[in-house]
Amino acid sequence: MTRRVDPRRPALITAQGLRRIILGGTEGERDVRLGAAAPAAERRPRLAQPASACLLVVTHPDSGGIDEHAREAIAAAALLARADEAVVVVMPCADASLQLDPAALGIDRLELLPVTEATTADALADAVAERWGTLRPRLVLMPDRGDDADLGRRLAVAQGLAVAASVVEIAEGRARVRDHGAMGRASGDATASLADLDLLLVARHVARTDLPFVGRGEQLALPAPAARPTVGVQDLGRVSGKAQQVALEEADFILAAGNGVTDVALFHELAQALGAAVGASRVAVDDGRFPRSQQIGATGRTVQARGYLAMGISGAVQHLQGIRECRHVMAVNTDPAAPIAQRSELVLAEDVQNLMRALLMLVRTTPASAETAS
Numbered sequence: 001m002t003r004r005v006d007p008r009r010p011a012l013i014t015a016q017g018l019r020r021i022i023l024g025g026t027e028g029e030r031d032v033r034l035g036a037a038a039p040a041a042e043r044r045p046r047l048a049q050p051a052s053a054c055l056l057v058v059t060h061p062d063s064g065g066i067d068e069h070a071r072e073a074i075a076a077a078a079l080l081a082r083a084d085e086a087v088v089v090v091m092p093c094a095d096a097s098l099q100l101d102p103a104a105l106g107i108d109r110l111e112l113l114p115v116t117e118a119t120t121a122d123a124l125a126d127a128v129a130e131r132w133g134t135l136r137p138r139l140v141l142m143p144d145r146g147d148d149a150d151l152g153r154r155l156a157v158a159q160g161l162a163v164a165a166s167v168v169e170i171a172e173g174r175a176r177v178r179d180h181g182a183m184g185r186a187s188g189d190a191t192a193s194l195a196d197l198d199l200l201l202v203a204r205h206v207a208r209t210d211l212p213f214v215g216r217g218e219q220l221a222l223p224a225p226a227a228r229p230t231v232g233v234q235d236l237g238r239v240s241g242k243a244q245q246v247a248l249e250e251a252d253f254i255l256a257a258g259n260g261v262t263d264v265a266l267f268h269e270l271a272q273a274l275g276a277a278v279g280a281s282r283v284a285v286d287d288g289r290f291p292r293s294q295q296i297g298a299t300g301r302t303v304q305a306r307g308y309l310a311m312g313i314s315g316a317v318q319h320l321q322g323i324r325e326c327r328h329v330m331a332v333n334t335d336p337a338a339p340i341a342q343r344s345e346l347v348l349a350e351d352v353q354n355l356m357r358a359l360l361m362l363v364r365t366t367p368a369s370a371e372t373a374s
């Protein structure tokens with residue numbers, strides 16, 4: 001019988017730093033502390049000798065740096081790497097002025113792959129496949145989300161790699177996947193030996209990122225990917241979609257309404273002007289102000305936007321469950337002591353209708369707003 005694993009079930013981070021799901025466990029997520037994370041300058045180098053092999057991580061940057069998911073994939077590689085294996089990260093990158101410290105992240109060599117708007121997904125996959133062929137890593141790790149997930153699947157198909165997708169746990173030389181089907185096997189368990197795998201597409205929280213060591217931190221620039229002739233295909237370029245049509249789970253910036261929002265038309269006007277996707281609390285959905293598909297929380301959608309602006313939302317625990325993965329949360333609430341304040345980096349104690357009107361006026365009189373709204 002196939003055993004399925006709920007990735008949200010209780011787990012602990014092992015002393016090695018990798019995620020271990022507690023089968024049959026009842027406690028919440030626990031950490032075995034490795035000791036307080038020391039500054040990079042005080043950590044020992046992981047590689048004591050020249051590397052003769054490597055583990056490869058391929059990941060895109062995010063807003064001039066890298067996000068937590070990418071950090072976790074790199075940390076997992078660094079924790080899995082043997083004493084003679086380097087951690088090499090290939091990063092497709094439009095802007096060379098990245099704000100990151102490769103050594104502190106556990107990276108031994110960061111290879112920047114210059115890309116432009118014109119670089120097609122196929123050309124990028126070819127360039128990464130070329131690096132894979134040259135480096136012949138024991139294992140490739142990539143975050144299983146967005147562009148990285150797409151690139152990973154292209155690489156797996158092109159090179160005939162044994163791939164595990166949605167990896168939620170790496171323990172005792174095995175990778176556990178969220179879903180049996182993702183392993184691509186006809187029968188068996190939902191785990192596979194790392195020795196049988198070439199590529200791990202990892203979910204969130206597979207490894208902790210406060211590593212007890214540093215990487216070598218070398219950096220080099222790769223040549224730009226060669227253009228790939230596409231026979232019978234005409235590239236019409238990129239077309240920007242409206243934020244309101246993007247699935248909430250994919251949205252980068254969400255404007256969310258709660259019971260405090262009474263002027264729904266004004267709220268939608270503001271969302272459009274800001275180029276934000278629209279979310280709502282259950283109360284705002286239950287009384288018909290917003291469709292059920294826009295409800296965020298325990299019984300709604302789980303979102304992972306970079307920006308989440310909560311308008312007139314109290315921040316009940318069920319709502320907070322849905323925004324756990326959001327990076328920056330801001331709130332507007334007449335009650336500065338509302339629970340949402342605990343989760344927010346910025347709280348504006350203001351009537352939400354007043355604030356929406358003021359913000360809309362500000363956005364409309366700022367030159368860049370016309371571009372955002374289109």
Ligand SMILES: Cc1cc2nc3c(=O)[nH]c(=O)nc-3n(C[C@H](O)[C@H](O)[C@H](O)COP(=O)(O)OP(=O)(O)OC[C@H]3O[C@@H](n4cnc5c(N)ncnc54)[C@H](O)[C@@H]3O)c2cc1C
Binds near residue numbers: 257282
């Ligand atoms: C089993 C279960 C599952 C649930 N699932 C979900 C879920 O998935 N998602 C979800 O959201 N909830 C869920 N709930 C409901 C949840 O417990 C809360 O009732 C709900 O989130 C409250 O919504 P709210 O914050 O919009 O409304 P309220 O609790 O009414 O809070 C409104 C907030 O707006 C502020 N406010 C009021 N007027 C203004 C104004 N003019 N300007 C500025 N601020 C103002 C108030 O100070 C208050 O903080 C669930 C509950 C249960 C029991």
